[in-house]
Amino acid sequence: xxxxxxxxxxxxxxxxxxxxxxxxxxxxxxxxxxxxxxxxxxxxxxxxxxxxxxxxxxxxxxxxxxxxxxxxxxxxxxxxxxxxxxxxxxxxxxxxxxxxxxxxxxxxxxxxxxxxxxxxxxxxxxxxxxx
Amino acid sequence: xxxxxxxxxxxxxxxxxxxxxxxxxxxxxxxxxxxxxxxxxxxxxxxxxxxxxxxxxxxxxxxxxxxxxxxxxxxxxxxxxxxxxxxxxxxxxxxxxxxxxxxxxxxxxxxxxxxxxxxxxxxxxxxxxxxxxxxxxxxxxxxxxxxxxxxxxxxxxxxxxxxxxxxxxxxxxxxxxxxxxxxxxxxxxxxxxxxxxxxxxxxxxxxxxxxxxxxxxxxxxxxxxxxxxxxxxxxxxxxxxxxxxxxxxxxxxxxxxxxxxxxxxxxxxxxxxxxxxxxxxxxxxxxxxxxxxxxxxxxxxxxxxxxxxxxxxxxxxxxxxxxxxxxxxxxxxxxxxxxxxxxxxxxxxxxxxxxxxxxxxxxxxxxxxxxxxx
Numbered sequence: 428x429x430x431x432x433x434x435x436x437x438x439x440x441x442x443x444x445x446x447x448x449x450x451x452x453x454x455x456x457x458x459x460x461x462x463x464x465x466x467x468x469x470x471x472x473x474x475x476x477x478x479x480x481x482x483x484x485x486x487x488x489x490x491x492x493x494x495x496x497x498x499x500x501x502x503x504x505x506x507x508x509x510x511x512x513x514x515x516x517x518x519x520x521x522x523x524x525x526x527x528x529x530x531x532x533x534x535x536x537x538x539x540x541x542x543x544x545x546x547x548x549x550x551x552x553x554x555x556x557x558x
Numbered sequence: 559x560x561x562x563x564x565x566x567x568x569x570x571x572x573x574x575x576x577x578x579x580x581x582x583x584x585x586x587x588x589x590x591x592x593x594x595x596x597x598x599x600x601x602x603x604x605x606x607x608x609x610x611x612x613x614x615x616x617x618x619x620x621x622x623x624x625x626x627x628x629x630x631x632x633x634x635x636x637x638x639x640x641x642x643x644x645x646x647x648x649x650x651x652x653x654x655x656x657x658x659x660x661x662x663x664x665x666x667x668x669x670x671x672x673x674x675x676x677x678x679x680x681x682x683x684x685x686x687x688x689x690x691x692x693x694x695x696x697x698x699x700x701x702x703x704x705x706x707x708x709x710x711x712x713x714x715x716x717x718x719x720x721x722x723x724x725x726x727x728x729x730x731x732x733x734x735x736x737x738x739x740x741x742x743x744x745x746x747x748x749x750x751x752x753x754x755x756x757x758x759x760x761x762x763x764x765x766x767x768x769x770x771x772x773x774x775x776x777x778x779x780x781x782x783x784x785x786x787x788x789x790x791x792x793x794x795x796x797x798x799x800x801x802x803x804x805x806x807x808x809x810x811x812x813x814x815x816x817x818x819x820x821x822x823x824x825x826x827x828x829x830x831x832x833x834x835x836x837x838x839x840x841x842x843x844x845x846x847x848x849x850x851x852x853x854x855x856x857x858x859x860x861x862x863x864x865x866x867x868x869x870x871x872x873x874x875x876x877x878x879x880x881x882x883x884x885x886x887x888x889x890x891x892x893x894x895x896x897x898x899x900x901x902x903x904x905x906x907x908x909x910x911x912x913x914x915x916x917x918x919x920x921x922x923x924x925x926x927x928x929x930x931x932x
Contacts, residue, residue, distance in 0.1 A: 465592075465593060465596075465597055466596055466598040468884035469862060469863050469891075471862070471910075487910065489862075489884070491597045491598060491797065491883065491884055492592075492793060494863065494865060513861070
């Protein structure tokens with residue numbers, strides 16, 4: 428059973444979102460997602476200052492198995508990306524919820540974050556997928 | 559990523575896979591291990607030491623009868639007349655009349671354990687039904703018996719230490735296999751059991767493919783585990799064969815692609831010229847006209863991952879990747895591709911709207927534990 432930290436918000440497409448004290452958000456893919464995808468070998472991150480609408484494809488994770496899109500969980504601007512992943516994509520496998528973060532965004536409307544799934548709902552979603 | 563369906567078949571080693579914490583997926587109607595934790599680690603395990611694959615889903619056919627050699631010389635693009643030494647193996651394509659590939663296979667000439675002058679053929683699981691229908695149709699009216707050996711399991715043990723560890727695990731029961739040359743097999747059967755050991759594989763490493771009664775597979779798997787052979791999933795099997803430059807049926811070739819366009823010219827025996835085989839006329843014509851495409855290796859220079867079906871742009875026209883991925887041994891992305899015959903040197907590969915730089919190389923990329931590129 429995958430790890431689902433309670434302090435984070437989640438999307439149906441398996442991104443996690445952490446709200447920082449300055450109102451920005453940090454985004455990554457969940458432990459469940461990395462487990463399904465297998466060993467990561469390349470991660471294509473968005474450009475900083477790029478603007479995305481919720482649901483837009485904004486990054487790509489390539490595992491030994493396949494390429495998968497990562498979607499912007501909210502509408503806003505990318506303010507930072509995790510450069511470490513260029514040389515160490517395996518960080519996403521090892522620590523999906525912390526050092527394996529992918530990018531930070533400044534949300535246009537903070538209210539959008541509240542509409543994302545909480546940990547309990549996300550845990551139910553992946554439990555269903557596993558059956 | 560689709561969860562394995564409940565109707566999928568299970569090999570005799572299913573319990574062993576679960577015990578080794580395999581991630582099971584549906585593969586050609588079989589519930590098979592894709593990895594046991596890390597595909598990358600499994601890949602390196604085979605290149606550097608020894609790993610084993612459950613390939614019991616593959617189809618073993620024993621073919622006998624007084625017409626068998628004539629029949630196989632007509633059926634296959636390669637010539638079984640080349641393997642009239644007991645135990646000798648041959649890789650061949652099974653072609654249709656247009657020279658397209660129905661399947662690829664390994665065939666062994668057998669002396670012991672079966673009727674005289676018999677052959678053991680191993681074909682792909684995904685093509686089982688169409689292969690059998692085709693082979694049976696071609697065999698009509700000939701004195702040939704085709705036996706599907708679903709009573710057998712198959713374990714491939716591969717890696718630089720694979721043979722030594724297998725000798726330790728299986729002891730005297732495989733004495734007949736110890737001195738085998740590459741691409742030869744030995745029938746190690748005793749009076750009651752079939753045990754067939756071939757020095758063949760699909761990884762570019764030394765090792766054995768062991769065909770044995772299904773009910774003994776578990777015990778032999780456990781003995782190999784105890785000797786330090788680690789279980790390897792289908793995921794690493796694919797990256798190992800890609801590095802070794804070995805074709806995968808359905809990806810690198812299919813019924814619309816001839817062996818001449820799939821890098822498999824060496825497996826088509828045009829001599830002797832009086833041997834008629836299915837697809838010969840079509841291939842001869844292609845050969846005369848000169849094939850428009852050639853089959854090559856690619857190494858990506860930019861960051862990214864080459865994948866099947868990506869478009870290649872060269873000065874001489876477009877091509878397509880047939881198999882691609884990350885090469886754990888090279889630490890770069892590699893691919894097998896079909897490109898215009900005249901293209902050499904550098905090319906571009908279209909990945910998500912961008913054109914990335916790659917260079918055209920002669921495969922294999924890695925063999926016998928080592929990268930063949932710096």
